[in-house]
Amino acid sequence: MKRIESTQNAQVKAWKKLAQLRKEREKMGEYMIEGFHLVEEALKHKTQILHLIVTEGVDLPLLWDIDDIQMVTVTEAVAKELAETEKTQGVFAHLRQVEHTEIEMAAWKKFLFVDAVQDPGNIGTMIRTADAAGIDAVILGKGTADLYNAKTLRSAQGSHFHIPVVRGELDEWVERVQDDGIRVYGTALEEAVPFTDVQTDGKFALIMGNEGSGISPQLLAKTDQNVIIPLKGQAESLNVAVATGILLYAFS
DSSP, X not given: OEEEOOTTOHHHHHHHHHHHXXXXXXXXXXXXXESHHHHHHHGGGGGGEEEEEEETTOOOOTTOOOTTOOEEEEOHHHHHHHOOSSSOOSEEEEEEOOOOOHHXXXXXXXXXXXXXXXXXXXXXXXXXXHHHTTOSEEEEOTTOOOTTSHHHHHHHTTGGGTSOEEEOOHXXXXXXXXXXXXXXXXXXXXXXXXXXXXXXXXXEEEXXXXXXXXXXXXXXXXXXXXXXXXXXXXXXXXXXXXXHHHHHHXXX
C-alpha cells in the first residue's frame, strides 16, 4: 500500500486540481469523491476507481470489497488538503468518468434535459430524483453546473452511479428524441397546459430550465407541449428541483 505524507506531493496536487477545477476534470476525464457513502457506492462500480485514498487511523468497513483496488494511505494534513467538506471523514476516491455508447443511448426512452441550471445542489437533487423516478438518462446542457462538482456529487448521493448523466447540446438532443417519436415537454407560463392534463405513453423528454430565466426561447420553440404546475398558495414559484420531482413522477 502506497503512503503519502506531504501536501506538496505531485499526486496530491493532481487530486486537488481534479476536486477544485472543472477544466481539469474535463481535460483528464477523471474526478474525485469524498466520504463513506459515496465511496461505498463507487465500490459497486470498481472498474471506475483509480485510487482509494484513506487517512491514517481511519478504519474501512470490513464488508467493503477492496480487492484489486490501488490503495493509498495519507496523513491528516494531506486529507485536509484534499477535503471539500469542513469535517472530512477521511476517505476519498479518484475515479475515471464514464462514457456512454450509441448502443446504450438508443435504448433510452425517458429523459430529463437540464438547461442552464447553475446551482450544483439543485443539479445533484435533480439527478437523484431522476434516478428515483426511473428515468433512463439526464442530459446536462450548456451553462449547467458540472456533474462532478463536489456539491453536485454530495447532493446526488451516489445516483450518478445508477443513472447515465451526459453533457450535450440540448438542441441536438431534442431533435434526436423527436426523430425517435418521443414527445418533448417544456416548462413555461405561456402556451402551457396544467401538467395534470398530460398523458405520456411511457416515453418522454422533460426540459427544466434556469432558476431565474427558465428555458431558453430557442428550446421552447421546439417543444411538443409546454406545461405548468399550478400554484395553490401565495408562493411565486417552485424550486427547480422540487418542480422536477413533481413532473417526473407525474409523467412516469
